[in-house]
Amino acid sequence: GAGVSQSPRYKVAKRGQDVALRCDPISGHVSLFWYQQALGQGPEFLTYFQNEAQLDKSGLPSDRFFAERPEGSVSTLKIQRTQQEDSAVYLCASSRNPGGDYGYTFGSGTRLTVV
Amino acid sequence: DAKTTQPTSMDCAEGRAANLPCNHSTISGNEYVYWYRQIHSQGPQYIIHGLKNNETNEMASLIITEDRKSSTLILPHATLRDTAVYYCIVRGHGSSNTGKLIFGQGTTLQVKP
Secondary structure (H helix, E strand, C coil), X not given: CCCCEEXXXXXXXXXXXXXXXXXXXXXXXXXXXXXXXXXXXXXXEEEEEECCEEEECCCCCCCCEEEECCCCCCEEEEECCCCXXXXXXXXXXXXXXXXXXXXXXXXXXXXXXXX | CCCCECCCXXXXXCCCCEEXXXXXXXXXXXXXXXXXXXXXXXXXXXXXXXXXXXXXXXXXXXXXXXXXXXXXXXXXXXXXXXXXXXXXXXXXXXXXXXXXXXXXXXXEEEXXX
């Protein structure tokens, strides 16, 4: 597609509920990134995929967070047993280059609100 | 990756040049300077990047000092649509890099009519 597509655009979850956030990267892009952006803060790195391989998951805040990209295209970020501190915008980005060298393209994000 | 320092906020008159400074005094020789911006309710947008030479594209110009310890992003004719948070980020390239961008607080640029 023309850009990085994320769905849903907004998600309200009750505390303790599991959620799944989807990212459709630009076709052919090998690199895919997830970031978390709390209100009033800059985005914070969560994880990085090169094709289907998850090469860096150092930013995932806890074992409740899990990301996958099984066929090297679409990716899903799953959060289990959501808590209020998980409320944030979750941003996905992709790049044609390994490591995102020379810049990458972000989606508009999914705003997650945990009540 | 090297840390960057930017002013918290800046104003610019519409139609004038906006010059956004960034300090990165601990930058390593193989690290690039990147600029992204984030317009309200959107994801960040890549603007430009450079290593040591000045760079220009359709969006902006990047001026890097000779010692590479600071840089300036220039929007030559700012419009109201350029109102955004601008992030200066330093990162390396290549196999040792996992692509992580470390965003600071950025500079909030307000373009005024």
